[in-house]
Amino acid sequence: MENILTDLAEIMEVEKVAESDKLTEFDCWDSLTALSIIAFADENYKVTLSNKELLEVETIGGLIELIKTKKG
Amino acid sequence: MTERYNPLCLAGKNILVTGAASGIGKATSLLLSKLGANLLLIDLNEIELNATIDKCSSNVIGLVLDITKSEVLKEKISRVVAEFGKLNGITHLAGKPSIVPLKTMSQKICTDIFQINTYPAIELSRIFINRNIFAGGSGSIVLISSVYGLVGSSANVAYATSKAALHGVTKSLAIELAPKNIRVNCIAPGFIKTEMMSENKKLFNDDYMNSLSSLHPLGLGEPDDVAYAIAFLLSDVSKWITGSILSVDGGFTAQ
Numbered sequence: 001m002e003n004i005l006t007d008l009a010e011i012m013e014v015e016k017v018a019e020s021d022k023l024t025e026f027d028c029w030d031s032l033t034a035l036s037i038i039a040f041a042d043e044n045y046k047v048t049l050s051n052k053e054l055l056e057v058e059t060i061g062g063l064i065e066l067i068k069t070k071k072g
Numbered sequence: 073m074t075e076r077y078n079p080l081c082l083a084g085k086n087i088l089v090t091g092a093a094s095g096i097g098k099a100t101s102l103l104l105s106k107l108g109a110n111l112l113l114i115d116l117n118e119i120e121l122n123a124t125i126d127k128c129s130s131n132v133i134g135l136v137l138d139i140t141k142s143e144v145l146k147e148k149i150s151r152v153v154a155e156f157g158k159l160n161g162i163t164h165l166a167g168k169p170s171i172v173p174l175k176t177m178s179q180k181i182c183t184d185i186f187q188i189n190t191y192p193a194i195e196l197s198r199i200f201i202n203r204n205i206f207a208g209g210s211g212s213i214v215l216i217s218s219v220y221g222l223v224g225s226s227a228n229v230a231y232a233t234s235k236a237a238l239h240g241v242t243k244s245l246a247i248e249l250a251p252k253n254i255r256v257n258c259i260a261p262g263f264i265k266t267e268m269m270s271e272n273k274k275l276f277n278d279d280y281m282n283s284l285s286s287l288h289p290l291g292l293g294e295p296d297d298v299a300y301a302i303a304f305l306l307s308d309v310s311k312w313i314t315g316s317i318l319s320v321d322g323g324f325t326a327q
Contacts, residue, residue: 010175035226035227036173039173043178
C-alpha cells in the first residue's frame with residue numbers, strides 16, 4: 001500500500017495528501033469522488049466499501065485504516 | 073375442450089438462457105418454461121441455477137458455465153445441445169454492473185466489463201448460427217442492454233459503453249443473419265428491483281436511491297416486466313421485428 005497516499009492525492013485532485021486531512025474538506029469532495037474512492041479500493045485492494053462506511057471515515061488516515069482492516 | 077389461443081406459446085421451442093440463476097434471468101426462465109419452451113439454462117452459480125430449474129415446469133437442462141471462457145463455450149454448449157436438441161433461440165442476460173467514475177477508470181476495468189456484458193453476446197450468437205446448434209426455420213436472438221446504453225449518467229462509462237455496444241451488435245447481426253431467418257433484437261431495461269440493484273444500494277446514499285424511482289414515470293420495474301418482452305421477441309409473434317432496441321423502462325427514456 002506504499003503508493004496509496006499518491007493515489008488518493010490524484011483522486012482528491014491535489015499535489016499530496018496527509019493522513020490528518022479531512023475528506024469532506026477537499027475542494028473536489030462530492031458523491032462522485034466518494035464513488036471514485038469506492039472503485040479505487042475495489043480495483044486496487046479488492047475491498048468493498050459501502051457509502052455508509054465511507055461517510056463514517058473522517059480523514060485520509062481513517063480511510064487507509066478502513067481499507068487495511070477490510071483487506072485483512 | 074379447445075385449447076385457449078396463446079400467441080406467445082413457445083411449446084416445442086428450445087431456448088438457451090444465460091444468467092438464469094437470478095434476477096431477470098430467473099424470471100425469464102420461469103416465464104419461458106410456463107410458455108412451454110424447453111430450456112438450456114446457463115449460470116455460474118450452481119445452487120441458484122438448480123433452484124431455478126426446480127421451479128420450472130417444462131423440459132429444462134442446466135449448465136454451470138463461465139460464459140467469459142470463450143475457448144470452452146462452444147464445446148460445452150455443443151455437447152449439451154447434442155442431447156437436448158438444436159436451438160430455436162437464445163437470450164443473453166448474464167451481466168454485471170460497474171459504477172466507476174472517470175478518475176479511477178482504466179482499460180482493465182473496461183475490458184473486464186466487456187468480457188461479461190458484451191463479448192459473450194457475440195460469441196453466443198456465433199455459436200448459435202452453427203448448423204449443429206441452430207434448429208433451422210426461424211430463430212431469435214434477444215440481447216439485454218440498459219437504458220444507460222441510450223442515455224448518459226455519471227460514473228457509468230464502462231457499463232454504458234458495454235451496453236451501447238450491444239446495440240451495435242444487435243443492428244449489425246440483424247442484417248447479417250436476416251438471410252438465415254434469424255432475428256436479432258435487444259431490450260434496454262430501466263432499473264429493475266433485483267439482487268443486482270440491492271448491491272448497488274450499498275454504493276449510494278439514500279437520496280440517490282430514492283431519486284432513481286422518480287426517474288421512472290411508472291416506477292421501478294419488476295423482473296417479469298422484462299421477461300414478458302423477452303418472451304415476445306423470442307416468439308413468432310415478433311417475426312417481422314429485427315434490429316430493434318426495445319426500451320422496457322417505465323418511461324425512463326421518454327423524458
